[in-house]
Amino acid sequence: MSQGPHPQPELRTIVWRALGALALIQLALAAIFRGLLLVAHGTGSVFRFQLVNGASFLALGILLLIVFRPTLSALGLSLAGKPMHTWALSFLGVALVLTLVITSRSFGIMPFVLNLTFGLAVPAFEELLFRGWLFGKLRPISAGPRAAWVTISTGAVLFGLWHLGYAPTLLQHPAHPEIASLLAFKVGYGTVLGLATGWLRERTGGTYAPFVLHAVANIFAP
Secondary structure (H helix, E strand, O other): OOOOOOOHHHHHHHHHHHHHHHHHHHHHHHHHHHHHHHHOOOOOOHHHHHHHHHHHHHHHHHHHHHHHOOOOOOOOOOOOOOOHHHHHHHHHHHHHHHHHHHHHHHHOHHHHHHHHHHHHHHHHHHHHHHHHHHHHHHHHHOOOOOHHHHHHHHHHHHHHHHHHHHHHHHOOOOOOOOHHHHHHHHHHHHHHHHHHHHHHHHHHOOOHHHHHHHHHHHHOOO
């Protein structure tokens, strides 16, 4: 009995295309960051660096939305047909993140800017990109009893590798961190976080829960 075409060649094609697209996005992000730094007259301080960093994600995210005009479903944001408790939990989760970010202002301007960047801009950008767009590309072509985990693990590995693309930005950090060890940590952290958020994407059918987990993890990260 014929079992149909094997899904792996198509999966490999999507993965290679995704790697190319992600590399281009990282290049665009680095270019926008560099341009905004020039406008801000260089880094000068960690505060200015992180402010420009967050603005870069926001600017590129808006640009990608304008150029490609993805649907809410493609980004995992559609709640149409979902039960009321899904609506409630989604909005409560986002409200929790917003509350954590806003209240961090009481600890000073630096924690507030860090949370704006890593608690809002970065997780929103990355979750819509990975658990939204990329997950939607990988999930339909995964087959077999472990199809969900093929998608989740593939997305997690790509998410881990994605963090290597932050090297050009980190090289301009005014605190001059040890790049190799920091990137190694980011790749490992990103892969583990990608597994958790990918599982949430599969379980909930949307990107709200992955965003909340990602944001909270970033806010409370040491």
